[in-house]
Amino acid sequence: MQNILVVDDDPTVAEVVTGYLERAGFAVRRAADGPGALFAAAERWPDLVVLDLMLPGMDGLEVCRRLRGRGPVPVIMLTARGDEDDRILGLEIGADDYVTKPFSPRELVLRVESVLRRGGAVAARGEEALLTGAGITLDHAARRATKDGRELGLTLREFDLLAHLMRHPGQAIGRERLMQDVWGWEFGDLSTVTVHVRRLRSKIEDDPAQPRLIQTVWGVGYRFDVPLEERA
Template identity: 80%
Template sequence: MQNPLPAGPHPSPYAQPPPGRVLVVDDDPTVGEVVAGYLDRAGYAVDRADDGPAALASAAVHWPDLVVLDVMLPGMDGLEVCRALRERGPVPVIMLTARGDEDDRILGLEIGADDYVTKPFSPRELVLRVESVLRRSRTAAGQRPPAQLSSAGITIDSAARRAVKDGKELALTLREFDLLAYLMRHPGRACGREELMHEVWGWDFGDLSTVTVHVRRLRGKIEDDPAVPRLITTVWGVGYRFDSPGD
């Protein structure tokens, strides 16, 4: 940890209701205590768990608005917990990984984690990441476009958060759906990775490999041959473009 737990009074019970419920899952009691303390002082309702089964049990009692989840947990690791949570319902997840554990980070993003933070980290930065991910997920959930959007055999309905290709529903994570919707709203235009990170994730900073991993994951779900993509084309040195062959 780079910063000590801040001093100061806890929020008044008569103040504004907390901006959301966050489940913090880490087997290191010091990390869990510091992270929970910062989130509590930021106004969040915080639940804590020190292993996978406890995290799932906590989520069953109080479904969280977001989960801060350590990858390295005893027994049931964070990746398994993330999969189990996603089977129960959509929930934003921020993964905590040890510095240099790139394979875990990439795998976490591929199974649907919305963000990751490497240890050691600044708790204040983590709170900012929580705010950013929650703000973006709520904005996406509140969008109600007047019509569906269809192209290249794909139809997306942002109001229902549903995507269909050739009559078959696509199993997209929250962020994959938002990425596809954004690209389809700008067909034929090269969208830079920085633009996608800002518009889809709501981040003004972050690792651009997050975008790359999600594009790769999305291609695996919408392309006939992900190795030779025809819908989401790479524009070298820029980013990606949504093309609609035959339209």
């Protein structure tokens, strides 16, 4: 049974979310603030965190930063509908997904299942154990990414996005297609893709301001370019 940590200072929201997740077959623990969330995570590392952005004392962004500093864990943020800048910042610091309030608890369960499913989908599909190119190696079994032997520290979504681009070298892939293939969404905020590409560039490019590996194809999307010396 996968372990979900729900962090929300609104007891009604936390109770409803917990109930839906438990009925979906998850083991759920709750925390009402940032310190409580960090303590619960240290006590038993969660498989996924549902994290409210607006928390007393320590906000969700800081909690996410500190969790990321301890180790990889998928994070779904709960945000107010008008807080677009905060949603983007949440994605920038490593949130894998977000749901805007007010939200359908069933939608949240589907998002949780989607994020966790992406984590185990590669093994289930029997895809190649390793992807290599441009000095980058993706080890699907270990969910580990390196470049020239250096650990990249990718989030779950960053790993999946890079893997998808590397499986289709030289192909321009639209943001809508990436949203469907990587996030499993038929529709959604396309800025999510843009933010994750920017984060990927900051981790894999020698000069993120002048990217060589992940190219923007204007009016289409993005393309992973293999260096000339690696092309057949």
